[in-house]
Amino acid sequence: MNKQDIISVYGSNPSKMTKALLEAIDIDSLLPNKASSIALKPNLVVASSADGGATTHPEIVIAIIEFLQQRGYYNISIVESAWIGDSTKKGFKVHGYYDISDTYNVALIDVKDDEYSTKTIHNVTMEVSKAILNTDFLINLPVLKGHCQTNMTCALKNMKGCLSDRSKRLFHTLGLHHPIAALNAVRTADLVIVDSLNGDLDFEEGGNPVQTNRMFAARDSVLVDTYAASLIGFELEDIPYITKAREMKVGSTDLSQAHFIQLNEPSDEEVAKPTGAVAYLSKHIEPLSACSACYGNLIHALKRLDEVDRLQDIKRPICIGQGYKGVVDSTKIGVGICTKGLGKSLKGCPPKALDMISFLKEMNG
Ligand code: SF4
Known part of the structure; x- marks a missing residue:
């Protein structure tokens, strides 16, 4: 998979869709070796089921683990933290992550309990999870959805779950956009697989899911967010952290240079009754x-x-x-x-x- 590629798949079976994406990505060519440490970073911002449009479908995480283990990659962890005031462990429980951890023998890391490294970049000082910083290969698994403060959340903003709660609070006082871009300049994902199955219309905590039955993958978090914004009707200026991340050399916003690969056609499966x-x-x-x-x-x-x-x-x-x-x-x-x-x-x-x-x-x- 090249840095300009954006690979899309449509359907209603997250497991099959994820495996189709992983086949197309040729993950062996991206991972340094079989012993590489791989961190999966889902979005578990709140402890509510993925049907509500807020959180990553756990079938995606399971499919990735199975796919990697079948190819001899066993050094895998799941790393995440809920938003301030919610419990990550409650989210792990609601989404079945303790069972996933036991079944596949993968580590489950609550960033709220992790050790942090203090990083200063672009005038922002932040505490970033050591588990995330030390991993060889970071797979970001955001949900594409609306957000009441930043309009959209996808790959770049999902990295906020890699911070201490203290830094999350600081990010809010700094207006979110600049620090989100800066965080990705500290550590951005090596691969992004977007859950765009039924992301929420306008709130990161869900409640108004919009069924789109789509997933897509890319290596460039800025490029994938630029594409994601266009899918849900935003111009780049509506989401300043994307352009800021490009200015910090995290990635490209030039969709004219992107290479789109569509693995199948959308189908007319029944759309859930809008609520x-x-x-x-x-x-x-x-x-x-x-x-x-x-x-x-x-x-x-x-x-x-x-x-x-x-x-x-x-x-x-x-x-x-x-x-x-x-x-x-x-x-x-x-x-x-x-x-x-x-x-x-x-x-x-x-x-x-x-x-x-x-x-x-x-x-x-
Ligand atoms: S087949 Fe028709 S309805 Fe389906 S995505 Fe294409 S244009 Fe839309």
């Missing part, structure tokens, strides 16, 4: 066998329009889904290649939320 905040956005959609990746991107696009008071401008329902293949109707508008027979249609399979926003703004003046 809560997602339900009011879905009222603008007229779906017919829509793939969840397409539908989820449209939900994010509508959310971004709502944030700038442009949702009320949408007068016609937006058609989406494979059921529109072959439908010719000049009165309707749609997103995705399946709707190309409609009066106005946005290309892409699936189109990114960022492109949907431009299209919908143009359609509605």
Whole structure:
């Protein structure tokens, strides 16, 4: 896998999807040797199940461990800390990590109990987990989701779980963006595998999951966050820590140089009935066998329009889904290649939320 590669897979089986990504990554070519220490860093910010859209699906972690052990890599640990005020151990319990640790004989490290090294970089002094700093190969397993303070959380921000609680507090007083970028300049992941199965619409603690049934992997945390932002409808300036990380030479924001590899096509498996905040956005959609990746991107696009008071401008329902293949109707508008027979249609399979926003703004003046 090259530094510019972004590999995507669609589906509803996290274990199969993870193994397909790992096959494509050719992990042997990235790991120094069979004795290399490998740390897996999921997102267990709160002790709630992955269905809520906040935390990494544990099947992903299991699939990675099985894949690595089958290839002779046994020096594996799982390293994480919950946010301030929540217990990491409760999260380990809720997600079955004690069983995973016993079954596969992998170490479970709660960063809150770990020793820290004090690092100062770009005018930020922080206490970083020694387990993370000492590992040979760090696999970051973020959930792509919204965030009430930074708009989005994915690879770069997930590294915050590698800090002491004292440093997490400091990061908040420093406004998050600059210190998040600086943390990644201290230690960024060697490989990122993003759980974008049903990340939350706007809160890191979950509650409004948006089903997209998608995962993607990359080696460059800045590049993967740049791509992730476009999927959920954000411009780079909406998430300053990404550009700051590029300025600190953590990685690239140039998606024009990225090499996209898509392992399969999205499918029109049933989309879970939208709930809560997602339900009011879905009222603008007229779906017919829509793939969840397409539908989820449209939900994010509508959310971004709502944030700038442009949702009320949408007068016609937006058609989406494979059921529109072959439908010719000049009165309707749609997103995705399946709707190309409609009066106005946005290309892409699936189109990114960022492109949907431009299209919908143009359609509605
Ligand atoms: S364009 Fe059609 S086939 Fe492609 S993701 Fe959207 S609904 Fe699915």
